[in-house]
Amino acid sequence: MLRRLGLRAVALGYLVVILLAPLGMVFYRTFEKGLHPVWQALSDPDTLHAFQVTLIATGIAVPLNTVFGVLCALAIVRRRFPGKGLLNAFIDLPLAVSPVVIGLCLFLLYAPRTGWFGSWLSAHGIRVLFALPAIVLATVFVSVPFVAREVIPTLRELGNEQEQAAATLGATRWQRFWRITLPSIRWAVIYGVVLTTARCLGEYGAVAVVSGNIQGQTETATTRVQELTQNFQTAGAFAVSLVLAAIAILVLVAMTVIRPREGAV
């Protein structure tokens, strides 16, 4: 009993020191001087624009990676082709590679003059680096794996007997996908979408490299936090962080609600 309490104290103590106390502190510091400064900081045009950029990048990356993730999971589980192991490894890569390295890769590809595509793009008047396209590319790169990783195990467990049955009854490939496969994997897809969204909203390293952090133009919510912290505008930094933390808590709630159903499908 004593040992059990001891271990419980160690585990909970660690969580409090590392996770909960700092998070609580941010909430406290944000509202220390009341609601007004928070509101003021959030209605700053540059901050609003930063949120807008983040939302646009997320809005593009999440649907793209959802479709790609489902397609990829179907290919890996259901089809046979050479290079499957390689595909499997490449999907996981963005999880293991540093976001800064990802940012650097995009920088080397799209830098005006020196980048592979840089000179062609700038000759045609297309700005990728230090503009929205690079932010979107970085966000898509870092959030590639999540949907595929969630859907693959569910699809494996599902098997394909039901689809065979549907095929014997004359269902076409599309009908089988929309009526049988998709409804069966929907919770895994939703779970993956939640994780992808969280990753897109919170991406910092890769975006910081390729966005150029131009105030009111290419700043995202996370690089805005860094900018404000660096300039000692702590009230603003806390306010933006608070919004991001609130979204993170919503994500946690969604994860907790969805997870038990995943096995029940």
Added chain:
Amino acid sequence: MEAPAISTVAAPAARLSRKVGAGGRASTALSLGVISTFLTIVVVLPLAALVWESKKSGSHGFWHIVSSPEAVAALKLTFGAAVVVVLINAVLGTITAWVLVRDDFRGKALVNAVIDLPFALPTIVAGLTLLTLYGPRSPVGVHAAFTRAAIVLALCFVTLPFVVRTVQPVLHELDVEMEEAARSLGAGQFAVFRRIVLPNLLPGILSGVVLALARALGEIGSVVVLSGNIPYHTEVASVFIFNQIETGYPDYAAAVAIVLLAAAFVLLLAVGGLRFFATRHERA
């Protein structure tokens, strides 16, 4: 009378299973085409650009950059801090998983949900939260900001869920009867843990450790606000790369990035190997 009826049903079913299972050749080609085009544009081409850039300076230039004092200091710090953090989380993560599976108390579901907070919270916010509690205005009197301890703190935060989440399911499946049998044969608590619990958990712990290591080596968001980024002292590899890009030395950035990329590849292989080892009984 019945036997031929079954075989006539079974034969088309087998054909059908092949058809449904493997998919048509044309549609396989189409979906693989879409997948590989997407992956090439998003992942492969950028990585190729990095490898190309580092090759431009040649192997001599590469070693010259990687062995420059600032790069060496940054890499040493990064790998050192990552190993320390991973060891801390291996022990505390296993304890946390044990408490979540075997212990019972009010609010356990909440604690279980909170474990994933570092996955959900943007890393830059994580850094700022730690700065408010353990920084210059610390209400508890701990001023760890701009030191190496701050880096360990930040990395502990972001890698916390990995070991917990890889050990938890294994511990859940682990039969308590095995431990009870050992105890009934006179094994002490420590012997039961060391001889029975630990060997069963080890693959789980190790995969958590490898994933956490990969995460810790590349982390920037939480470190950048907390560590002060002082060259030779608190500048980790990812911040070094960032600073080299900002100051116009992409070749320096690329060389150190190649080291991190190689480490990521090795760790991915290790995860694959561990997964292969952990499922050896299912495959047999």
